Amino acid sequence: MDADPRQYENIVIDSCLLMCWFYHNISGRGECPMTSDGHSYQFASVFCYLYWRSFINDIHKIVRSYLVHNCFKDTLESFIACTGVKQPVDHLEDMEKRKRIFHFALDGNASKAIELTEEFAPGLLEENKDLHFDLLSLHFVELVCSRKIDEALGFAQSKFTPFGKEQKYVEKLEDFMALLAYEEPEKSPMFHLLSSEHRHHVADSLNRAILAHTKLPSYSEMERLIQQTTVVRQCLSQEFGKDGQQLFSLKDFLKS
Structure with a gap:
């Protein structure tokens, strides 16, 4: 009896056995290289080795991409030294600059993040008004939290005025300006604008924008x-969920 398609992910396929099946069924030889002449066995062994090396190289690329994206420079250098994977020197230099910008934004020092972004990626913030607004908002929030009300009002008047002419920013501006009415902004209905999660979201968006600006994957x-x-699992869940099984959720899967 065929295996239930919903259980395919639990089936482990040995690459050598897969090669034997291919050789036996597709090549027309009608024999298994693992049990026939030595040349066929060597061919299967070489195939398996090359397949494994390709798999390892792909894994290395995935790990390297993750480390580059998140500016883990020291870890990347150790990874390169251990695996021998190649990495362009300019990526390492740019990574250090992106790391500084990311952490300035994450720590709430948006003015410094904006300054360094304009130096490293000229024109980026002019092209991405939403991101520019978010960074300016972070600085405004820091002024409010520091109870520098006069400075916050002056900053809002000089920096937010152009955005007030566009409807999509009006509601956001109202939320930020409402923070001025509270002695403890962190207890206001707009407390999420002061959260570390919000700063991380903005910093991450900035990092992605810089990567795209420098012709790297965002x-x-x-x-x-x-x-x-996730998309594949959701599609499969929708197809086989007709039997009453719960639909796939990445969030729930990671918690399991």
Whole structure:
């Protein structure tokens, strides 16, 4: 009896056995290289070795992409030294600059993040008004939290005025300006604008934008794989979920 398709992910396929099946069924030889002449066995062994090396190289690329994307320079250098994978020197130099910008934004020092971004990626913030607004908002929030109200008002008047002419920013501006009315902004209905999660979201968006600006992928290969896997699992869940099984959820899967 054939295996239930929903259980395919639990089936482990040995690459050598897969080669034997291919050789036996596709080549027309009608024999298994693992049990026939030595040349066929050597062919299967070489195939398996090359297949394994290709697999390892792909894994190395995925790990390298993740480390580059997230600016883990020291870890990347150790990884390169251990595996021998190649990495362009300019990527390492750019990574250090992106890392500084990312951490300035993450720590709430948006003005410094903006300054370094304009030096490293000229024109980026002019082209990406949403990102520019988010960074300016981070600086405004820091002024409010520091109770520098006069400075915050002056900053808002000089920096936010152009955005007030566009409807999509009006509601956001109202939320940020409302923070001025509270003695403890962190207890206001807009407390999420002060959260570390919000700063991380903005910093991550900035990092992706810089990567795209420098002609590098804005998403790491690992993220792409997770996205593709999630879509496939969701499609399969929808197809086989007709039997009453719960639909696939990446969030629930990671918790399991």
